[in-house]
Amino acid sequence: MIASLPPGLPLIVGALLIPLIPGAARRVWTVLLPAIGLWGLVALAPGSHPGFSFLGAEIVPVRVDGLSLIFGYIFHIVAILGAIYALHVRDPAQQAAGMIYAGSGIGAVFAGDLITLFVYWEAMAVSSVILIWARGGARAYRAGMRYLIIQIGSGVLLLSGAILQLRATGSIAFEAMALDSLFSWLVFLAFGIKCAFPFLHNWLQDAYPEATVTGTVFLSAFTTKAAVYALARGFPGTELLIYIGAAMTAFPIFYAVIENDLRRVLAYSLNNQLGFMVVGVGIGTPLAINGAAGHAFAHILYKALLFMSMGAVLYRVGTIKGSELGGLYKSMPLTTVFCIVGAASISAFPLFSGFVAKSLTLSAVAYEGYAVIWLILMFASAGVFHHSGIKIPYFAFFAHDSGKRCREAPWNMLVAMGATAVLCIALGMHAPLLYAILPNPETYEPYTPTHVIGQLQLLMFSALAFSVLIRYRIYPPELRSTNLDVDWLYRRGLPRLVGRGAHALAIGWRSLLDLSLDGLAAAVGSVTRHHRPGGFLARTWPLGSTTLWIAVLLGGVLLISYL
Amino acid sequence: MTETPDSAPTRRRWLDRPGSVDKIYWSVVAVCAGLLPLDFFYHKHTELEIERYFGFYGIYGFVCCVFLVLAAKELRKLLMRGEDYYDR
Numbered sequence: 001m002i003a004s005l006p007p008g009l010p011l012i013v014g015a016l017l018i019p020l021i022p023g024a025a026r027r028v029w030t031v032l033l034p035a036i037g038l039w040g041l042v043a044l045a046p047g048s049h050p051g052f053s054f055l056g057a058e059i060v061p062v063r064v065d066g067l068s069l070i071f072g073y074i075f076h077i078v079a080i081l082g083a084i085y086a087l088h089v090r091d092p093a094q095q096a097a098g099m100i101y102a103g104s105g106i107g108a109v110f111a112g113d114l115i116t117l118f119v120y121w122e123a124m125a126v127s128s129v130i131l132i133w134a135r136g137g138a139r140a141y142r143a144g145m146r147y148l149i150i151q152i153g154s155g156v157l158l159l160s161g162a163i164l165q166l167r168a169t170g171s172i173a174f175e176a177m178a179l180d181s182l183f184s185w186l187v188f189l190a191f192g193i194k195c196a197f198p199f200l201h202n203w204l205q206d207a208y209p210e211a212t213v214t215g216t217v218f219l220s221a222f223t224t225k226a227a228v229y230a231l232a233r234g235f236p237g238t239e240l241l242i243y244i245g246a247a248m249t250a251f252p253i254f255y256a257v258i259e260n261d262l263r264r265v266l267a268y269s270l271n272n273q274l275g276f277m278v279v280g281v282g283i284g285t286p287l288a289i290n291g292a293a294g295h296a297f298a299h300i301l302y303k304a305l306l307f308m309s310m311g312a313v314l315y316r317v318g319t320i321k322g323s324e325l326g327g328l329y330k331s332m333p334l335t336t337v338f339c340i341v342g343a344a345s346i347s348a349f350p351l352f353s354g355f356v357a358k359s360l361t362l363s364a365v366a367y368e369g370y371a372v373i374w375l376i377l378m379f380a381s382a383g384v385f386h387h388s389g390i391k392i393p394y395f396a397f398f399a400h401d402s403g404k405r406c407r408e409a410p411w412n413m414l415v416a417m418g419a420t421a422v423l424c425i426a427l428g429m430h431a432p433l434l435y436a437i438l439p440n441p442e443t444y445e446p447y448t449p450t451h452v453i454g455q456l457q458l459l460m461f462s463a464l465a466f467s468v469l470i471r472y473r474i475y476p477p478e479l480r481s482t483n484l485d486v487d488w489l490y491r492r493g494l495p496r497l498v499g500r501g502a503h504a505l506a507i508g509w510r511s512l513l514d515l516s517l518d519g520l521a522a523a524v525g526s527v528t529r530h531h532r533p534g535g536f537l538a539r540t541w542p543l544g545s546t547t548l549w550i551a552v553l554l555g556g557v558l559l560i561s562y563l
Numbered sequence: 564m565t566e567t568p569d570s571a572p573t574r575r576r577w578l579d580r581p582g583s584v585d586k587i588y589w590s591v592v593a594v595c596a597g598l599l600p601l602d603f604f605y606h607k608h609t610e611l612e613i614e615r616y617f618g619f620y621g622i623y624g625f626v627c628c629v630f631l632v633l634a635a636k637e638l639r640k641l642l643m644r645g646e647d648y649y650d651r
Binding site: 466 | 576588599603605609610612613618619621622624625628633636639640641642644646649
């Protein structure tokens, strides 16, 4: 029965029941739901399932192939892990929102047409913002509002693109398209916003760190990776994506180095990781698409693990600012170990999941001869290790002992982190686990001497650089600060511009008003002057001169009528 | 798990001992020193010209990281504002 439902729908329908289920059963239900969904997905038949016609457009709610399946699997898996991590949460709004969000993400990667995609696209936006607002307070409210406006904006672009495509081609099928028409550009831009392209990226770093402890774990998984899927489906082999992706890998890491909020550091690093996937999509060869999808799969796990460990610190200590943390390995030894596993995975250490996933993309880039892009990706790889691999565990758990002592993370968080860590190591140690579900049948061997030794050299020398910089006190300390990014434009720049514009408008209006009033006063003055008693027009005129003027007027009329 | 912050014994850890951090530092140096000469002992299967140079990965990683940190430090001068910048 489950297998006949569109993927994602069981989670959405089940989530609607959440408020009706009492206490502990409700929390178990949140873990069961994605597990049931995964069970249904495994039994799902491949191919496009029959759809229906709606306003002249062919709606295909379910299209199952290798590309959608790998995203479908990992979305279910991370939903289960996230639900375990959130077992202590008692707020039904967050529980339901998390499941609707996961269900919409899953639905999106199985959508066979742009309208279905749009519906899930917007459902993701609306459900996920609840995970931000649930944090409470004005800061979270405002961050959520900015997030929602941008996400909905992306949906509007997608819908506009879909409608234009329908008018131009008569079809809303979601297939690979070229960037040669307005509708494909609109769709591209919609995906680009959710994929956090440079200059469109800042909603991610703005909103994710403001969400709840458990909400950020959910947020880190779905929206951006659904966008990676959408790009891989809609724009594989689009060369522009190679350059966009390379820029995405490089610039966020500078911010990650100086950012104090460790969950925001992870958000910048998430942006950098998306860059690798976008480059893979841009290269577009079967190996590169495998790289993008495999990287997304591995990334969702280790990024969730890192957000879980930082969430556990925030939950126990009450802050996640690097400047106030340090020495927590004494209080939270297990969380420390899990964080280090996540850090090793994202840094692509051999035997961890990032290594087997990222190698695919790096090799694909090298095979196609993009040397400069490859060098940028290697720079970004060293940078990832630097800020996510070392900085995150170092400033949270080691560095200078902040003197903060707390309890270890709650048991459910430990179980979720432990299970995620096991998956990260299992994928790294046994690459065929991941390679078996990649969309294209390509053979690839990550564990060659060149790959392993090269990667170890890259990483260990990056560690050496960190050690030297810390030892000689060159490394910038963690400071309580805000770093300006593109969001400044719409949080300060635009309001200021509007403020100044409004000011100028007010001054202009005032002058206009003054001028008109002066003019009016002059006109009234002149009328009064002529008509007041004794005025020129109020005088009594002699009959003769009046007759003369009438004759002149009549003569004028006669003249005009003859002309 | 049952430890409360107050009753937690202030046990002295290995990392707290003077000299431990030095030991970690020199181990990293030693590992790097050990990894570099490996380039002599295997045949590199490379796609790009630059990968073939001796010690490319190590040197590139080191230079990149130092550049990254120094550049980010300079960026702070341009980008850093007070923590309450957007709340004011």
